[in-house]
Amino acid sequence: MAKQVVTESARRRRRPTKNGVVLSEQLIVETALRMLKEHGREGLTVRRLGTALGADPSSLYRYFRGTDDLTLAIADELMGRAMRGRRSVGDWRGDLRDLGLRIHSAYLAHPQAAVLTASRVSGRANEIAADETILGVLRSAGFPDPEAVRIYQAFIDQTLAFAALDAASLALxxxxxxxxxxxxxxxxxxxxxxxxxxxxxxxxxxxxxxxxSAYPHALDMLLDSAEATLATARGETVTSRKGVTAP
Known part of the structure; x- marks a missing residue:
């Protein structure tokens, strides 16, 4: 007789831990964020995380394949916090500026986690949703796809690079x-x-x-460049925020 396949959700713990809580991926990530904030990267181990949760460390492997998988989940949680409650401000430039500042702030709220995760690509739901939103803002504004991708790359890399730089200072x-x-x-x-x-x-x-932080200024410089690029694509003349007219 073939062995019955146990689903992932069925493998996860349903009984409360010694601390009286039921384990979940979200709870583990939130606890890991707290431990990073309080103890730094060196303080986050599977053993210590299990102790903080009141659970056997081995039970964490029901939720994550290992510490690297947990790191990617932490990265995705930071991006989710950045996007939570986000509303369009009504124009592409304002939307991108708001998105950039939200992501930067969300990472700086957890500097130890930001240093650990800013360079990672999680491929998880919150990250994908953020990328879809950013590309949607650019394409809806009228940027041709090659320019939308070029600006998207510069935008997200700049945002995360400044998040890592500023977070590294805060983590000192x-x-x-x-x-x-x-x-x-x-x-x-x-x-x-x-x-x-x-x-x-x-x-x-x-x-x-x-x-x-130079990030807000650098973000405005990137948006000025993007605005000029869009005007060129449309065959228009644009006046920058500082009054300099570009063909």
């Missing part, structure tokens, strides 16, 4: 991050004009700006 120990922030005032602002004329001339601006 407080003493290290504070020391880095002080360098602009303690070192750059004191460089003499005779040896470093350009830094000396812009020092007050550097001190004011360099400890803030």
């Amino acid at each position: 120990p407080d003493t290290a991050r504070t020391a880095d922030e002080r360098v602009w005032q303690a070192t750059y602002a004191r460089l003499p004009a005779d040896t470093h004329p350009n830094i000396a001339a812009t020092a007050p601006l550097l001190v004011d700006r360099m400890n803030e």
Whole structure:
């Protein structure tokens, strides 16, 4: 007699753990996010995760094939949080700007998880939904498909790259991050004009700006370029947000 196939859902635990909770993929991911936030990457192991859930560590393999599979689920959860409650603002540029800021903020809310996952491609539901939304915004705006894909790639790579960079700074120990922030005032602002004329001339601006994320500014630059590209595709002339007219 052929062995009866047990479905994936049937293999998953239904009885409460020692902590009185019923395991689920969502609960495991949320617990992993909390552990990353509190203890960093080194603090997230299957054994410690099982302890936090009040479950035998081996039971986690009913939900994930291994730690890498869990990492991809964490990445997808961050993207899902970015997209949750999202509404169109009414124009393609505003929609893309809102999407970028949402993704960047969602990752920075969990810096340890962002450093771990920003470079990964999960292929999971939330990631796919976000990609479909971004491409839909671009194609609906009238971008030809080759340009839509080019801008999509630049948009999502830039967003995740800044998320990883900014998250890496937030993930530093407080003493290290504070020391880095002080360098602009303690070192750059004191460089003499005779040896470093350009830094000396812009020092007050550097001190004011360099400890803030450049992502919103970089995002606007990308959107300016995309807007000019769309105008060219339409044979139009566009006036940028700063009043410079492009053919």
